[in-house]
Amino acid sequence: xxxxxxxxxxxxxxxxxxxxxxxxxxxxxAFVKDKNIPHMLxxxxxGTGKTxxxxxxxxxxxGNTWRQNVLELNASDERGIDVIRGKVKDFARMKSxxxxxxxxxxxxxxxxxxQEAQQALRRTMENYTNATRFIxxxxxxxxxxxxxxxxxxxxxxxxxxxxxxxxxVKRIVDGEELKIDEKAIGALVHLSEGDLxxxxxxxxxxxxMKEKITExxxxxxASRAKPTDVKDMLELALGxxxxxxxxxLQELLLRQGLSGSDIISEVHRQIYSLxxxxxxxxxxxxxxxxxxxxxxxxxxxxxxxxxxxLASFMTLSKK
Numbered sequence: 001x002x003x004x005x006x007x008x009x010x011x012x013x014x015x016x017x018x019x020x021x022x023x024x025x026x027x028x029x030a031f032v033k034d035k036n037i038p039h040m041l042x043x044x045x046x047g048t049g050k051t052x053x054x055x056x057x058x059x060x061x062x063g064n065t066w067r068q069n070v071l072e073l074n075a076s077d078e079r080g081i082d083v084i085r086g087k088v089k090d091f092a093r094m095k096s097x098x099x100x101x102x103x104x105x106x107x108x109x110x111x112x113x114x115q116e117a118q119q120a121l122r123r124t125m126e127n128y129t130n131a132t133r134f135i136x137x138x139x140x141x142x143x144x145x146x147x148x149x150x151x152x153x154x155x156x157x158x159x160x161x162x163x164x165x166x167x168x169v170k171r172i173v174d175g176e177e178l179k180i181d182e183k184a185i186g187a188l189v190h191l192s193e194g195d196l197x198x199x200x201x202x203x204x205x206x207x208x209m210k211e212k213i214t215e216x217x218x219x220x221x222a223s224r225a226k227p228t229d230v231k232d233m234l235e236l237a238l239g240x241x242x243x244x245x246x247x248x249l250q251e252l253l254l255r256q257g258l259s260g261s262d263i264i265s266e267v268h269r270q271i272y273s274l275x276x277x278x279x280x281x282x283x284x285x286x287x288x289x290x291x292x293x294x295x296x297x298x299x300x301x302x303x304x305x306x307x308x309x310l311a312s313f314m315t316l317s318k319k
Contacts, residue, residue, distance in 0.1 A: 044157025
């Protein structure tokens with residue numbers, strides 16, 4: 001049997017299957033029904049359905065000939081002006097196949113295009129509007145120049161809710177007949193941060209490792225700290241038990257092989273759920289997280305920096 005990546009296998013094939021994003025899908029369906037779409041700019045976090053929606057539009061407009069009528073490029077790989085003048089312009093000039101008189105160019109990570117490439121793209125969009133429609137995908141619309149934004153219908157994709165993630169997990173569980181417990185589903189929701197692609201990849205790796213997907217398996221695969229472990233470490237430091245907190249940290253860093261940045265990210269999340277600590281104190285703790293995360297990113301020793309972070313937490317708790 002042919003091996004398939006689950007993120008592709010369970011990618012929705014039509015607009016009706018796209019999870020959430022109803023505000024986008026309903027407007028786009030109206031364009032597709034008329035077989036006349038404008039240039040479009042899809043913006044939002046990773047894994048929320050931007051590429052999926054663009055491909056679903058192409059499949060619904062062209063049917064079986066969609067591959068011949070669509071050029072898909074990733075602007076982070078090919079971000080220079082030569083790509084816009086070459087590949088994009090050449091494809092935009094070509095006649096479409098089938099009943100629809102225009103083709104689609106999907107430009108992923110368009111916010112990675114250089115300023116010069118964006119200016120060239122703007123002119124190409126103007127010159128070939130009758131023959132080609134552009135769908136630009138990006139994480140940050142602020143990085144797209146205003147002249148391009150004004151030529152596009154802008155659609156903003158929101159981060160997916162926990163229920164949306166669970167619905168997608170169930171789709172894969174049913175499709176692959178997986179054994180999974182509730183805690184593992186909770187771990188997938190927590191680790192995904194609203195990214196469905198990450199969910200599919202974590203589930204596929206977990207299923208390959210163990211017959212039953214458990215919380216421990218998911219965290220092992222993700223190489224991320226369990227929230228409970230980090231919370232225990234945090235509470236020990238804030239409770240004045242520095243030696244015990246340090247032992248917990250060494251277990252996370254050395255035995256479990258987690259990265260310092262991931263541990264600090266989880267510490268940052270857990271601060272919000274701490275009981276019996278004032279808002280003012282939480283603000284101070286978060287500020288410390290930012291300082292030490294920066295130090296690690298600049299090349300500081302992870303063990304020393306996080307031990308220092310725990311020491312500063314303990315000092316703050318005594319004030």
